[in-house]
Amino acid sequence: MEVIPNTLIKGKFVLLTLLIWLLFLLIAIPQWMIMCLYAKNPLIYTLILILVGFVLLACIHIVEVLKYKRPWNFVCLLICYEILTIGVALYLTKWNLIHTLILIGVGVLFSAFAMLVCVLLIFYQAYPNPVKLAIVGFMGFILVYCIRSVHIFNKWFYLADLEVTVFLVSTVIVTICHILITNDNFELLRQDDAMHVAFVLYLCYMLFIVGCRIAAHCIQSNMEYFKSKRTTALAANFYYDNVK
Template sequence: MAENENLNGIGLGKFIAWTLLTFGICLLGAIPQWMILCLFAKGAVVYTIGCFFAAFVMLLCIHLIEPLKYWRPCNYVAIIVCYELLTVGAASFLMKWRLLWSIAVIVVALLCLAITLFICLFLICTGFYMNPFKLAVVGGMLFVLTFCIEIMNTLLSWWYWQDVAVGFFFVSVATLVISHVLIAYHSFAFLVRDDSVLVAIVLYIAYILFLIACRLSAIYIKDNADQSATSASSDYDESTPVDADYS
């Protein structure tokens, strides 16, 4: 057995190649669907959000039920169904929007994921990182903090609560991706080829979360710009003298 192979005879480079290839296939299959829904879908937001919810229920079943995780072909059928539900569900955040802006959000989300994976590579090469399981807990706590900030946005009046929440959401997704990659790296000796598909699906889910965060950021940036323009117009109207009517 080669030195870079695990107990199941899978090399680290081959495992990474299969993972990235599967992720690339998922992305290439999703982008045309998003473009079609962005251009032609009307009034389907309720159904697509329902698909998004069903996808995470299916993902939970995959991780809890062993045959859906490793027993072929049930595992591949379950993963394909989960993938399609995620893809259609994510389209909710791109529909009823300009196609060019949707493409820009798709590219920026991919760039965010690429930067996160580069950070993973840097941490693995240097070995300078905390326990990946503790890091996963930190990512989960950041999700909770995001939820708490959204509650603060409901209770207290401050225009930029949602901007802060999206910022924490970005960091939480990146933290969870880094922790998952590090856990997979430390558990590589026991992984099988099917695990590369599961890791690719996790990366795809992280990409979709980045996509949602980028879309929400675009909404909040537009709202902030409109609010600033309204405030500036209001200040100008108040400072402009009004001629008195002496007739």
């Protein structure tokens, strides 16, 4: 790829990236709300759309024409954006709308936390090699898959809690590393890269959404589990007192 001299100003690039990320988010929220209210819950479509979206995203980053040639880069990225947004929306269906809005807010908090950590790390220049750290984050995703695949752990009640915790921590690490890698390679960026950086941040945000949705289910299951245990204990005590 031909290296074009970078004439970008870092502050303007960061601001443009954040604005595009917010635009992605604001366009997605109404779609998620509509799908939450009216769509059914075909999980297979979610998996298919997410798979197709990630394949298209990989093609965009591999093929330079799809990444930098206008208007094809905008068209391809918008198609990928809609595919992944609808895929996540289908995952959020059959859920209370208020809970979905809370979930969206929690996802924003996770993203804001990761961005704040990046600002502090960049300001103090105190961070390890972000590429190596990103490998740790991706290893976390692999660890979740391995935990789920090993049947010996399936009977452990807190297995899902462990999985979602590792998943969310890994997503935070990957988000931070993405920003740090972008900062370290700022001299190689073009103006259109702001759109791609923002889109990857949006993908990380959707991973936060998925992780928080699973975490909410885990919390609900834990509450029901402890409630049932408490009810059983009270019933046992009542029976013991009456027999005694």
